[in-house]
Amino acid sequence: MNLKETFAFLEERPAKDCPAYNCPAGHLVNLMQALRDQHGYSMLVDMTAVDEGPGQTPRFIAVYHLFNLESFEYLRIASACEGDESAPEIPTVSHIWAGADWHERECYDMFGIRFKGHPDLRRILMWDEYPYYPLRKEFPLAGFDMDFQAADVAERTGVRIQPAPMAGGPFVSGDEGPMSEKEPRAKDQSWREQHKKPGGSGPA
Amino acid sequence: MTTATEQDVGYNSKIEGNVIFSSADAIINWVRSNSVWPMPMGLACCAIELMGVGASKFDIARFGMEVMRFSPRQSDCMIVAGTVTYKMAEAVRRIYDQMAEPKWVVAMGACASSGGMYRSYAVLQGVDRILPVDVYISGCPPRPEALIDGMLRLQEKIRTEKSMWQIKAGRPNPEKLPTGPR
Ligand code: SF4
Numbered sequence: 001m002n003l004k005e006t007f008a009f010l011e012e013r014p015a016k017d018c019p020a021y022n023c024p025a026g027h028l029v030n031l032m033q034a035l036r037d038q039h040g041y042s043m044l045v046d047m048t049a050v051d052e053g054p055g056q057t058p059r060f061i062a063v064y065h066l067f068n069l070e071s072f073e074y075l076r077i078a079s080a081c082e083g084d085e086s087a088p089e090i091p092t093v094s095h096i097w098a099g100a101d102w103h104e105r106e107c108y109d110m111f112g113i114r115f116k117g118h119p120d121l122r123r124i125l126m127w128d129e130y131p132y133y134p135l136r137k138e139f140p141l142a143g144f145d146m147d148f149q150a151a152d153v154a155e156r157t158g159v160r161i162q163p164a165p166m167a168g169g170p171f172v173s174g175d176e177g178p179m180s181e182k183e184p185r186a187k188d189q190s191w192r193e194q195h196k197k198p199g200g201s202g203p204a
Numbered sequence: 205m206t207t208a209t210e211q212d213v214g215y216n217s218k219i220e221g222n223v224i225f226s227s228a229d230a231i232i233n234w235v236r237s238n239s240v241w242p243m244p245m246g247l248a249c250c251a252i253e254l255m256g257v258g259a260s261k262f263d264i265a266r267f268g269m270e271v272m273r274f275s276p277r278q279s280d281c282m283i284v285a286g287t288v289t290y291k292m293a294e295a296v297r298r299i300y301d302q303m304a305e306p307k308w309v310v311a312m313g314a315c316a317s318s319g320g321m322y323r324s325y326a327v328l329q330g331v332d333r334i335l336p337v338d339v340y341i342s343g344c345p346p347r348p349e350a351l352i353d354g355m356l357r358l359q360e361k362i363r364t365e366k367s368m369w370q371i372k373a374g375r376p377n378p379e380k381l382p383t384g385p386r
Contacts, residue, residue: 125291125326126291126326127290127291127294132325134325134326139325140325141323141324141325142323142324142325143324143325143326144325148290148293148294149290149291149294150294150297153293153294153297153298153334156297157297157333157334157335158333159293159328159333159334161290162329163325164319164322164323164324164325164327164329165323165329166323167323169323170323
C-alpha cells in the first residue's frame with residue numbers, strides 16, 4: 001500500500017529500514033489519526049526529534065515511529081517544526097496515543113519543542129528551573145556553570161553545577177572497520193592527566 | 205575465711221566469665237559496627253549488585269548489615285549505588301539529612317565516587333560534593349565481594365571512632381566535605 005496515494009501531502013523521505021515520509025505540520029494530527037484508525041498503525045513505538053543545527057531550515061524535525069500490529073510493519077513520519085528557532089512548535093499527538101505524552105515532554109525538555117495542545121508540557125528529565133535544552137546542537141556536552149537548584153543544599157555543601165571534565169572526550173569509536181577492532185578513543189588525543197589541555201578545561 | 209569485701213572484688217567463681225572489663229568506646233563501637241542498617245540509595249546499575257549483596261548468595265547478614273531500610277529514619281549508612289544526577293542530588297542530600305546520627309556514607313562504584321563515565325551536563329561528578337563519604341568502592345559496577353569488603357572496612361573505621369566523645373559533645377564528627385578544585 002502506498003500511503004502517498006491516500007495522503008497527497010506526504011513526501012517520501014530517504015530511509016534504509018522502513019517506509020518514511022515527511023509530513024507538513026499542519027496535516028500531522030489528521031494523518032496520525034487516520035494511520036491509527038484506518039491503516040492499522042495502532043502503536044506509537046517512539047517519538048523523538050532531530051536538530052539540524054543553528055540557522056538551518058527546517059531546524060527541528062519531530063520524528064514518529066509507528067508499528068502496524070496487523071501487518072507487522074514499521075513506518076516513520078517526520079514533520080518539520082514551525083515557528084522561531086528559539087521556540088519551535090508542533091501539534092501534540094498525545095490525545096491519539098496516550099504514550100506520546102511523556103515522549104513529547106522529553107522532546108520539550110531536550111530540544112525545547114513546544115507541543116501545541118499538550119495537557120501538561122513540563123520538563124521530565126531535567127529539573128523545572130533548568131534554563132537550557134541540552135540536545136540542541138549549540139549546547140556543549142559538559143554543560144554550563146550555574147547555581148545548584150536547591151539554594152539551602154548549595155549553602156550547606158558548597159555544591160555548584162559545573163561543566164563536567166571532558167578529559168579529551170567525548171570517547172567515540174571510528175567509522176571504519178569492524179566493531180571488534182574499534183576501541184573508543186578520546187576525540188582530542190592531546191589531553192593528558194599531567195598537562196592542561198591548551199585552551200580547554202581539565203585539571204591543571 | 206575471707207571478708208565480705210574481698211569476696212565481692214576478688215575471685216568469685218559464681219560471676220567469673222560474666223563480667224567483661226572494657227572501654228565504653230570499644231563497646232559502643234562494637235555494637236554500632238555490627239548492626240549497620242543500610243539505606244539503599246540505588247540510583248543506577250550498581251544497585252543491582254547491591255541487591256545481590258543483600259540476597260542469599262552473598263548474604264550480607266553474615267556481617268550484621270542485612271536490614272536495608274527505605275526510611276532514612278531507620279537507617280544509619282547510606283550506600284550510594286549509582287549515578288547521581290544533579291536533579292537527584294538534592295533528594296540524596298535531603299534523605300541524608302533525615303537520617304539519625306551517627307551515620308555513614310559509602311560511595312559504591314565509579315559513578316558515585318567520581319561521576320564515572322558520565323562526563324555530562326547532567327551528572328554530579330562524585331557524591332562527595334554533597335555528602336561526607338567514608339568509604340569509596342571502585343568498579344563499574346563493583347562485584348558484590350568488593351561491596352562486602354568496603355562494608356567491612358567501614359566496620360573497621362567505626363571501631364576506631366571516639367564515640368563517647370561524640371555522645372558527650374552531643375554531636376558527631378563535624379561534617380567535612382573535601383575541598384579543592386571541584
Ligand atoms: S559505576 Fe558503572 S555499574 Fe555503577 S552506576 Fe555507574 S555505570 Fe552503573
